Amino acid sequence: MLGENERVLQQLFSPSVLHTLDLIGIFVFAISGALLAVRKNFDVFGIAVLAEVTALGGGLFRDLVIGAVPPAAFTDLGYFVTPLLATGLVFFLHPHVERIQTGVNVFDAAGLGLFCVVGTVKAHDYGLGLTASACLGLTTAVGGGVLRDVLANEVPSLLRWDRDLYAVPAVVGATMVALCIRFDALTPFTSVLAVITAFVLRLCAMRYHWRAPRAWHRRSAVVEE
Amino acid sequence: MLGENERVLQQLFSPSVLHTLDLIGIFVFAISGALLAVRKNFDVFGIAVLAEVTALGGGLFRDLVIGAVPPAAFTDLGYFVTPLLATGLVFFLHPHVERIQTGVNVFDAAGLGLFCVVGTVKAHDYGLGLTASACLGLTTAVGGGVLRDVLANEVPSLLRWDRDLYAVPAVVGATMVALCIRFDALTPFTSVLAVITAFVLRLCAMRYHWRAPRAWHRRSAVVEE
Amino acid sequence: MLGENERVLQQLFSPSVLHTLDLIGIFVFAISGALLAVRKNFDVFGIAVLAEVTALGGGLFRDLVIGAVPPAAFTDLGYFVTPLLATGLVFFLHPHVERIQTGVNVFDAAGLGLFCVVGTVKAHDYGLGLTASACLGLTTAVGGGVLRDVLANEVPSLLRWDRDLYAVPAVVGATMVALCIRFDALTPFTSVLAVITAFVLRLCAMRYHWRAPRAWHRRSAVVEE
Numbered sequence: 001m002l003g004e005n006e007r008v009l010q011q012l013f014s015p016s017v018l019h020t021l022d023l024i025g026i027f028v029f030a031i032s033g034a035l036l037a038v039r040k041n042f043d044v045f046g047i048a049v050l051a052e053v054t055a056l057g058g059g060l061f062r063d064l065v066i067g068a069v070p071p072a073a074f075t076d077l078g079y080f081v082t083p084l085l086a087t088g089l090v091f092f093l094h095p096h097v098e099r100i101q102t103g104v105n106v107f108d109a110a111g112l113g114l115f116c117v118v119g120t121v122k123a124h125d126y127g128l129g130l131t132a133s134a135c136l137g138l139t140t141a142v143g144g145g146v147l148r149d150v151l152a153n154e155v156p157s158l159l160r161w162d163r164d165l166y167a168v169p170a171v172v173g174a175t176m177v178a179l180c181i182r183f184d185a186l187t188p189f190t191s192v193l194a195v196i197t198a199f200v201l202r203l204c205a206m207r208y209h210w211r212a213p214r215a216w217h218r219r220s221a222v223v224e225e
Numbered sequence: 226m227l228g229e230n231e232r233v234l235q236q237l238f239s240p241s242v243l244h245t246l247d248l249i250g251i252f253v254f255a256i257s258g259a260l261l262a263v264r265k266n267f268d269v270f271g272i273a274v275l276a277e278v279t280a281l282g283g284g285l286f287r288d289l290v291i292g293a294v295p296p297a298a299f300t301d302l303g304y305f306v307t308p309l310l311a312t313g314l315v316f317f318l319h320p321h322v323e324r325i326q327t328g329v330n331v332f333d334a335a336g337l338g339l340f341c342v343v344g345t346v347k348a349h350d351y352g353l354g355l356t357a358s359a360c361l362g363l364t365t366a367v368g369g370g371v372l373r374d375v376l377a378n379e380v381p382s383l384l385r386w387d388r389d390l391y392a393v394p395a396v397v398g399a400t401m402v403a404l405c406i407r408f409d410a411l412t413p414f415t416s417v418l419a420v421i422t423a424f425v426l427r428l429c430a431m432r433y434h435w436r437a438p439r440a441w442h443r444r445s446a447v448v449e450e
Numbered sequence: 451m452l453g454e455n456e457r458v459l460q461q462l463f464s465p466s467v468l469h470t471l472d473l474i475g476i477f478v479f480a481i482s483g484a485l486l487a488v489r490k491n492f493d494v495f496g497i498a499v500l501a502e503v504t505a506l507g508g509g510l511f512r513d514l515v516i517g518a519v520p521p522a523a524f525t526d527l528g529y530f531v532t533p534l535l536a537t538g539l540v541f542f543l544h545p546h547v548e549r550i551q552t553g554v555n556v557f558d559a560a561g562l563g564l565f566c567v568v569g570t571v572k573a574h575d576y577g578l579g580l581t582a583s584a585c586l587g588l589t590t591a592v593g594g595g596v597l598r599d600v601l602a603n604e605v606p607s608l609l610r611w612d613r614d615l616y617a618v619p620a621v622v623g624a625t626m627v628a629l630c631i632r633f634d635a636l637t638p639f640t641s642v643l644a645v646i647t648a649f650v651l652r653l654c655a656m657r658y659h660w661r662a663p664r665a666w667h668r669r670s671a672v673v674e675e
Contacts, residue, residue, distance in 0.1 A: 037384070043437035045392045046384030060290075065510075067519035069292035074357040094440050132524040146601070151371070153380045155603045159487070159496030167495045212493035215544050262609070268662035270617045271609030285515075294517035299582040319665050376596070378605045 022118065023082050025111035030055035030086035031097065031104050033148045038094045040152050047091060050148055051083040058143030062119050062136050066126035105206060109169075113198035116141035116170040117191055120177040130178040137174035142167055161214045165205035168212070173198030247343065248307050250336035255280035255311035256322065256329050258373045263319045265377050272316060275373055276308040283368030287344050287361050291351035330431060334394075338423035341366035341395040342416055345402040355403040362399035367392055386439045390430035393437070398423030472568065473532050475561035480505035480536035481547065481554050483598045488544045490602050497541060500598055501533040508593030512569050512586050516576035555656060559619075563648035566591035566620040567641055570627040580628040587624035592617055611664045615655035618662070623648030 033054025037047040056073040063071030073079050090097050097104065119140025123133040142158050145166075149156040157163045176194040180186040204210065258279025262272040281298040288296030298304050315322050322329065344365025348358040367383050370391075374381040382388045401419040405411040429435065483504025487497040506523040513521030523529050540547050547554065569590025573583040592608050595616075599606040607613045626644040630636040654660065 038440045040380070040384075041386060041439065042384045043386035043439050045437050046386065047440065049384060049392075064289055064514055065520055065524060067292075067517075070290055070351070070353055070357070074290060074353055074361065077354065077356055080356060080360065091440050126520070128520055128524055129527065131527055131530060132520070135530065136524065150375060150600060150603075151381060151384065153375075153378065153603065155490070156601060159490075159492045159499060159601065161491060161493035161496065165495075167499075212495050214491065214493050215488045215497065215541050263665045265605070265609075266611060266664065267609045268611035268664050270662050271611065272665065274609060274617070289514055292517075295515055295576070295578055295582070299515060299578055299586065302579065302581055305581060305585065316665050375600060376606060376609065378600075378603065 018118070019078075021114055023078055024107070025114045026055040026079060026082045027086055028104060028107035028111045029144050030083035031090060032108055032145070033083070034087050034090035035094065035097060035104070036148060036152055036154075038090060044087070044091055048084060048087045050151060051087045051090075052080070053151060054144045054148040055079075055083045055086070056144065057147035058115060058119070058140040058145075061143045062123060062140045065136060065139075066123055066128065068122075068126060106203065109199050109202035109206070110195075112141050112166070112170055112202055113173055113195040116173040116198055117177050117194045120174045121181075121186070121191070124178075124181055130182055133181070134171075134174040134178040137177065138167065138170050141170040141174075161211060163211075165210045165212060166202070168210075169198040169201035169205060172201055243343070244303075246339055248303055249332070250339045251280040251304060251307045252311055253329060253332035253336045254369050255308035256315060257333055257370070258308075259312050259315035260319065260322060260329070261373060261377055261379075263315060269312070269316055273309060273312040275376060276312045276315075277305070278376060279369045279373040280304075280308040280311070281369065282372035283340060283365040283370075284344070286368045287348065287365045290361060290364075291348055291353065293347075293351060331428065334424050334427035334431070335420075337366050337391070337395055337427055338398055338420040341398040341423055342402050342419045345399045346406075346411070346416070349403075349406055355407055358406075359396075359399040359403040362402065363392065363395050366395040366399075386436060388436075390435045390437060391427070393435075394423040394426035394430065397426055468568070469528075471564050473528055474557070475564045476505040476529060476532045477536050478554060478557035478561045479594050480533035481540060482558055482595070483533070484537050484540035485544065485547060485554070486598060486602055488540060494537070494541055498534060498537045500601060501537045501540075502530070503601060504594045504598040505529075505533040505536070506594065507597035508565060508590040508595075509569070511593045512573060512590045515586060515589075516573055516578065518572075518576060556653065559649050559652035559656070560645075562591050562616070562620055562652055563623055563645040566623040566648055567627050567644045570624045571631075571636070571641070574628075574631055580632055583631070584621075584624040584628040587627065588617065588620050591620040591624075611661060613661075615660045615662060616652070618660075619648040619651035619655065622651055 030051040033050040033052075034047045036054075037050040040046075042050065056079060059079075060071045060073045063069065063073070116137045118137075120133045120137030122140075123136040124130070128136065146156045146158055149158075158166055173194045176197060177186065177191065180190045180194070255276040258275040258277075259272045261279075262275040265271075267275065281304060284304075285296045285298045288294065288298070341362045343362075345358045345362030347365075348361040349355070353361065371381045371383055374383075383391055398419045401422060402411065402416065405415045405419070480501040483500040483502075484497045486504075487500040490496075492500065506529060509529075510521045510523045513519065513523070566587045568587075570583045570587030572590075573586040574580070578586065596606045596608055599608075608616055623644045626647060627636065627641065630640045630644070
């Protein structure tokens with residue numbers, strides 16, 4: 001029975017399935033970029049640019065750091081076209097897309113879980129240490145969103161205290177992968193487990209509005225805005 | 226007669242002429258960066274930084290992506306000095322430079338056309354696919370301006386719906402080059418044609434205030450600023 | 451006597467001492483990032499991110515440009531952990547850290563001097579020309595602070611005219627190193643001299659509020675904000 005599950009999981013984690021999951025992650029990140037662009041009143045090209053940057057920015061940074069040039073974002077046509085599909089969808093249907101914001105958030109959480117795991121594995125494949133790999137996995141997962149907010153001239157929601165936890169689930173997922181690599185336990189099963197852990201943590205953070213603390217004595221200090 | 230034209234064009238497109246055109250493009254981009262810095266009330270070093278970033282940012286990003294390190298911006302002294310000349314000009318003469326804003330815009334359009342073509346060709350030379358090369362050509366042309374606006378803490382004018390078309394002429398120019406490469410038709414003549422097409426499209430966009438559409442149902446939706 | 455001094459200086463400039471100085475520079479830059487994050491009301495993860503980016507951003511950019519991948523920031527665990535220590539310190543003690551702002555500024559000036567010299571030397575080691583090396587040394591020193599301000603959605607204080615000179619001391623330090631390399635005079639002694647010159651210049655700039663001029667005729671022109 002376990003053997004059966006293992007086989008199913010291995011199929012579930014084959015290169016082509018991984019690539020499909022990757023494209024899904026890119027798609028939902030692109031949706032979040034395109035929706036912000038609509039809210040900021042950008043034109044259709046601005047929407048496309050923000051969708052591409054949000055979807056591909058994290059992976060692009062990772063590839064530059066590990067020296068995997070040209071980065072996957074520029075060698076795989078699917079990576080480039082997927083955000084354009086998201087742009088088209090948001091452009092024509094954005095009130096509907098906004099209405100299903102919860103659905104988008106769930107997919108975004110899935111993208112977060114997937115990208116932190118894939119990023120960590122890829123960084124380690126290129127010879128980085130475990131801590132550095134986990135960091136780069138985290139960067140892969142959250143980098144696109146930071147670039148999106150910088151281009152839209154907003155404070156990155158990653159950094160704001162009044163947003164539900166976003167980095168922590170990715171940190172947990174990336175750390176799980178790093179520990180698995182350390183103890184030679186990185187299998188499709190543990191990888192999927194790390195993805196799911198990060199995914200569920202992010203869902204819980206949204207559901208129960210988990211927040212991170214601000215600096216000690218915050219209340220008594222004068223806030224400069 | 227055609228042979229004569231061809232020969233003239235080939236001279237016009239020789240390495241040294243190309244380099245001169247490149248420097249002109251860098252110069253006018255630097256002017257636009259320096260003028261924004263003056264408007265933002267930066268000091269002389271802020272003006273120089275913004276001029277350098279605007280002029281060299283797009284090409285620097287392209288070179289990092291294709292793995293051409295150290296990037297041309299750091300190996301060619303002319304690339305570094307030209308923005309400083311623009312800084313000096315704007316620093317001492319900026320009311321006059323602003324008065325000839327139209328002239329600057331025309332040169333900026335020329336830089337846009339030139340950079341999207343040069344960027345696409347260079348990316349393809351480094352082994353990227355045609356779509357990726359065209360994308361990187363576009364990025365070369367518009368990247369410096371985006372960095373300029375991010376550093377000046379403004380929404381990139383590339384993304385704003387209330388600005389005349391800027392990306393589209395570069396997209397057209399880069400696509401023309403990619404198609405020429407695809408059909409083995411990249412000659413000095415077709416290259417110059419692509420530059421001129423992008424240039425003229427941008428001039429028309431400014432003259433007739435061509436704008437790109439915003440998202441569907443924009444009017445009915447609530448705009449969050 | 452001079453021989454004695456030379457020997458002391460050589461010890462002072464040995465790899466392990468250099469690494470320690472590097473970590474001190476990273477630490478104080480991280481403090482400045484963490485303090486800005488507290489002022490911007492970020493949560494603890496935002497503080498950590500801003501500390502890491504401020505401390506490592508400049509060197510990361512330098513390493514990407516010279517092709518030293520993976521960058522030192524991702525291969526040396528100390529580089530990653532030091533900003534986390536700064537984060538912890540600021541998180542628990544930030545009113546006290548703010549009260550000793552002068553002390554922090556002095557350390558930041560030391561970091562500035564050190565990084566501009568180390569950056570220039572490393573860039574030249576990787577084959578860049580003298581001018582490019584000095585530029586990259588400057589970028590190493592000021593890059594982290596610019597990224598910090600961009601992520602915090604503020605106009606980089608490097609560019610603002612109402613801040614005391616920050617770039618100029620780094621320019622002087624980097625130029626001194628480049629000249630020393632040019633005339634084969636780069637020794638531990640001259641290196642330390644360049645660090646100290648940049649350091650003292652920055653201290654003077656803070657003490658006497660040295661400012662750089664804005665563009666000519668600034669007063670008469672209409673300022674667009």
